[in-house]
Amino acid sequence: TKYVYTWGNGKADGNGSMKALLGGKGANLAEMTKIGLPVPPGFTVTTEVCTYFYANKKTYPSSLQAQMEAGVKNMEKIMGCKFGDAKGMPLLVAVRSGARDSMPGMMDTILNLGLNDQTVLSLVAATQNERFAWDCYRRFIQMYGDVVLGVQKSEGEDHEPFEVVIEGYKHEKYHKDIVDSDLTADDQKELVKRFKALVKERTGKGFPNDPWEQLRGAAGAVFSSWMNDRAIVYRRKYNIPAEWGTAVNVQAMVYGNTGETSGSGVAFTRNPANGVNEFYGEFLVNAQGEDVVAGVRTPEPVALMKKAMPKPFAELMKVRQILEKHFKDVQDVEFTVQEGKLFMLQTRNGKRTAAAALKFSMDMVKEGLIDWKTAVLRNPADQLDQLLAPIFDLAEVKKAKELAKGLPAGPGAASGKIYLNADRAAAAAEKGEKVLLVRNETSPEDLRGMIAAEGILTAKGGVSSHAALVARQMGKVCICGAAAIEIDYDKKTVKVAGETFKEGDYLSIDGTSGTVYGGELKTAPSEIITGIVDGDKAAKKTEKFKSFLKLMEWCEQATKMSVRTNADTPEQTRIAVAFGAVGIGLTRTEHMFFEGDRIDAMREMILATTLEARKAALAKLLPYQREDFTGIFKTLKGLPATIRLLDPPLHEFLPHTKEQQLDLSKKIGVPVEKIIQRVHDLHEFNPMLGHRGCRLGIAYPEITEMQARAIFEAAADVAKKKIAVKPEVMIPLVGFGKEFELQAAIVHAVAKEVMAEKKITFEYQVGTMIEVPRGALTADEIAKGAEFFSFGTNDLTQTALGISRDDMGAFLMPYIESEVFSKNPFATLDATGVGQLMQTAVTKGRSTRPNIKLGICGEHGGDPDSVKFCHTLGLNYVSCSPYRVPVARLAAAQAAI
Numbered sequence: 068t069k070y071v072y073t074w075g076n077g078k079a080d081g082n083g084s085m086k087a088l089l090g091g092k093g094a095n096l097a098e099m100t101k102i103g104l105p106v107p108p109g110f111t112v113t114t115e116v117c118t119y120f121y122a123n124k125k126t127y128p129s130s131l132q133a134q135m136e137a138g139v140k141n142m143e144k145i146m147g148c149k150f151g152d153a154k155g156m157p158l159l160v161a162v163r164s165g166a167r168d169s170m171p172g173m174m175d176t177i178l179n180l181g182l183n184d185q186t187v188l189s190l191v192a193a194t195q196n197e198r199f200a201w202d203c204y205r206r207f208i209q210m211y212g213d214v215v216l217g218v219q220k221s222e223g224e225d226h227e228p229f230e231v232v233i234e235g236y237k238h239e240k241y242h243k244d245i246v247d248s249d250l251t252a253d254d255q256k257e258l259v260k261r262f263k264a265l266v267k268e269r270t271g272k273g274f275p276n277d278p279w280e281q282l283r284g285a286a287g288a289v290f291s292s293w294m295n296d297r298a299i300v301y302r303r304k305y306n307i308p309a310e311w312g313t314a315v316n317v318q319a320m321v322y323g324n325t326g327e328t329s330g331s332g333v334a335f336t337r338n339p340a341n342g343v344n345e346f347y348g349e350f351l352v353n354a355q356g357e358d359v360v361a362g363v364r365t366p367e368p369v370a371l372m373k374k375a376m377p378k379p380f381a382e383l384m385k386v387r388q389i390l391e392k393h394f395k396d397v398q399d400v401e402f403t404v405q406e407g408k409l410f411m412l413q414t415r416n417g418k419r420t421a422a423a424a425l426k427f428s429m430d431m432v433k434e435g436l437i438d439w440k441t442a443v444l445r446n447p448a449d450q451l452d453q454l455l456a457p458i459f460d461l462a463e464v465k466k467a468k469e470l471a472k473g474l475p476a477g478p479g480a481a482s483g484k485i486y487l488n489a490d491r492a493a494a495a496a497e498k499g500e501k502v503l504l505v506r507n508e509t510s511p512e513d514l515r516g517m518i519a520a521e522g523i524l525t526a527k528g529g530v531s532s533h534a535a536l537v538a539r540q541m542g543k544v545c546i547c548g549a550a551a552i553e554i555d556y557d558k559k560t561v562k563v564a565g566e567t568f569k570e571g572d573y574l575s576i577d578g579t580s581g582t583v584y585g586g587e588l589k590t591a592p593s594e595i596i597t598g599i600v601d602g603d604k605a606a607k608k609t610e611k612f613k614s615f616l617k618l619m620e621w622c623e624q625a626t627k628m629s630v631r632t633n634a635d636t637p638e639q640t641r642i643a644v645a646f647g648a649v650g651i652g653l654t655r656t657e658h659m660f661f662e663g664d665r666i667d668a669m670r671e672m673i674l675a676t677t678l679e680a681r682k683a684a685l686a687k688l689l690p691y692q693r694e695d696f697t698g699i700f701k702t703l704k705g706l707p708a709t710i711r712l713l714d715p716p717l718h719e720f721l722p723h724t725k726e727q728q729l730d731l732s733k734k735i736g737v738p739v740e741k742i743i744q745r746v747h748d749l750h751e752f753n754p755m756l757g758h759r760g761c762r763l764g765i766a767y768p769e770i771t772e773m774q775a776r777a778i779f780e781a782a783a784d785v786a787k788k789k790i791a792v793k794p795e796v797m798i799p800l801v802g803f804g805k806e807f808e809l810q811a812a813i814v815h816a817v818a819k820e821v822m823a824e825k826k827i828t829f830e831y832q833v834g835t836m837i838e839v840p841r842g843a844l845t846a847d848e849i850a851k852g853a854e855f856f857s858f859g860t861n862d863l864t865q866t867a868l869g870i871s872r873d874d875m876g877a878f879l880m881p882y883i884e885s886e887v888f889s890k891n892p893f894a895t896l897d898a899t900g901v902g903q904l905m906q907t908a909v910t911k912g913r914s915t916r917p918n919i920k921l922g923i924c925g926e927h928g929g930d931p932d933s934v935k936f937c938h939t940l941g942l943n944y945v946s947c948s949p950y951r952v953p954v955a956r957l958a959a960a961q962a963a964i
């Protein structure tokens with residue numbers, strides 16, 4: 068088996084399409100080499116070796132060593148120097164991980180590998196640069212010691228042990244803080260000595276001198292890091308399967324730290340925060356790549372490189388164009404300049420905010436780089452809600468005190484209580500607090516805290532620092548490098564602009580402008596929301612708004628499924644229709660009784676013990692319902708409305724406290740003892756599996772009768788005003804054909820009566836929800852009478868899994884952590900299990916009624932993955948909450964492309 072793929076000098080074994088085998092980084096290094104870009108030579112050890120490694124007790128295939136030796140030979144030939152050479156210029160290598168999808172900051176990098184006490188001297192001799200050579204060696208021992216040998220901060224230690232040694236040495240020798248670049252060659256030599264002593268002390272073994280031993284150790288560390296906690300947390304968040312494994316890339320070193328004509332940088336071919344077509348990134352003179360991303364030294368904007376290094380900069384601009392033309396997407400690159408010569412070290416599709424994704428996609432269609440369908444695919448459906456994210460209320464901003472400025476790294480507005488440590492931030496968020504995570508810089512250890520926070524604020528680091536990358540990807544509001552804030556981790560305070568904030572105090576951050584404000588600022592909705600929902604004229608003129616409309620137009624062209632909404636009021640309906648919903652997929656009629664004194668009539672109805680008493684209460688409810696339906700029909704102007712008959716979990720409506728019971732007793736004139744008795748009688752051990760859904764209508768047909776009457780009277784009234792109406796009456800929780808028949812008979816009878824009374828005809832349908840397994844399994848029976856099915860996947864998930872939708876919080880996390888669930892099945896459809904029931908219902912339903920209309924109205928209707936699954940089932944529509952409508956439209960379109 069071929070385990071090693073080489074590249075260099077315009078030739079490569081692999082190419083950009085081989086990401087599964089070579090990882091993203093390795094595949095793209097091969098591709099860049101092939102299209103003639105200046106890439107230092109190297110080789111990739113494939114992800115198959117990672118699989119082998121874990122399947123065989125962390126050992127390697129026997130042929131690997133020979134293949135790696137051939138890979139090193141190839142590098143030596145191209146570079147004209149030898150690995151481990153103690154005489155001439157030694158070949159040094161960088162070892163990096165490279166999974167299929169990039170996992171920023173999750174895996175570790177080792178630079179300058181191949182140095183030892185002999186080769187460092189030949190490096191001095193070959194470069195005539197003593198400081199440089201010893202700086203490389205010192206960095207190598209530090210990185211290797213940390214990542215491979217595990218010399219790391221242990222419990223109770225506040226700082227990394229290598230940093231402690233450096234700081235100690237600086238103070239001992241210079242009696243003050245100096246920056247690393249001010250250390251002399253002799254300082255570096257001394258540090259190398261002390262670092263080696265530290266390694267010996269901590270590991271009980273000397274630092275490995277043999278370059279091949281170093282290389283094998285580094286490769287092992289990369290493979291091992293695939294299973295470290297940070298990587299596992301990250302994979303879980305982004306649903307990356309553990310089986311993918313990582314590749315290892317070994318690449319000839321080029322040096323950005325040889326002096327003033329060298330440097331390292333990272334950049335995006337366009338601005339990943341707002342999408343503007345400008346080269347965007349950062350650069351550090353006389354530095355290795357790690358210095359730029361680590362956020363330790365604050366780098367310069369890459370535009371300044373034009374002045375400092377005009378030639379390599381011009382070359383970089385050419386590379387920018389070539390890359391975008393070739394990959395047809397915005398690239399995120401790493402590069403190094405060694406003595407005036409440019410080298411490309413990495414390219415990948417750049418992570419971007421939703422706003423940037425939208426602008427990139429629109430611009431690239433105009434530029435002819437991509438077509439409109441590709442543009443639709445370029446907007447991640449699960450990120451789209453970022454575009455709808457709130458901004459600060461302008462009036463509030465005027466009043467607020469501006470405390471500091473930083474780099475705008477993740478757009479949007481967030482305010483919250485500050486926490487200076489990830490664990491405390493996560494704990495506070497768990498208690499329901501809105502949290503801002505404030506750090507000097509963030510590292511992958513902070514991931515939990517970042518996930519929990521509304522926003523992230525750092526004092527150091529640039530727009531490509533860990534904090535910025537991760538925040539953008541998660542759609543978090545983020546400001547980086549707000550240098551004016553002074554963080555004291557021990558005292559848990561943040562000092563800025565003469566004020567001191569303690570943990571738990573409020574700050575607000577605007578990640579679009581980079582401004583930090585004191586206190587809690589109110590947020591305001593985005594232009595898209597104000598444009599669509601309020602019809603705001605200024606908002607409608609913005610580029611963002613217009614692009615959004617264009618995207619939705621393209622979605623319309625591509626999609627097969629339509630999108631409806633779950634709406635219980637005319638206002639919700641109006642918003643959803645403005646977002647492009649083509650009807651209502653679910654009106655929960657019981658929700659209409661939560662308002663005002665309607666609940667009293669509802670309670671009276673539930674508590675009634677005789678038919679007469681119940682009919683009297685129902686008579687009070689009828690006008691409310693009719694009025695609601697009238698409003699909804701008018702708003703829909705002929706779009707269909709699926710209205711579900713009452714499905715109350717009864718306990719939600721009952722008065723449980725003594726006060727409520729007394730109050731109700733007065734209002735409805737029933738003695739309080741009677742009310743208490745009835746509440747007691749109605750108590751259910753498991754209300755979700757109790758007297759709800761159609762079971763209510765079967766026990767008390769007069770309820771169904773009243774509701775059907777309210778729906779049809781409203782329909783008749785609206786139809787008389789020459790507004791088209793399309794009521795679809797939906798029977799909930801049906802598991803038996805007979806249940807449906809009994810209820811549908813009532814509905815049809817009432818429809819006939821109302822049409823006769825009102826002397827008008829209108830079309831209507833009667834259908835059912837499929838939300839218990841028996842309903843799905845006997846869908847052919849049910850479809851005899853039902854004109855449509857709507858999957859109630861909340862209950863279908865609950866009943867298929869036997870997991871209470873209301874009580875699963877207690878074990879959701881352990882279930883996700885132990886990978887029983889890859890995702891919360893109440894958020895993303897369990898396609899494997901629940902999906903089978905749906906498939907059965909679709910097939911059986913169609914066998915009886917080929918044209919049966921099929922939809923979904925559980926919460927999954929607004930979840931992109933679930934929407935895509937519904938497309939494969941061939942549903943006619945999905946229905947979701949009003950603000951999720953654009954997300955569902957995008958997901959539905961993408962599924963169809």
Ligand code: PEP
Nearest residue numbers: 838859860861862924925
């Ligand atoms: C469902 O069960 O999926 C559904 C839409 O109904 P409800 O959430 O009201 O039970």
Ligand code: MG
Nearest residue numbers: 838859861862
């Ligand atoms: Mg339900």
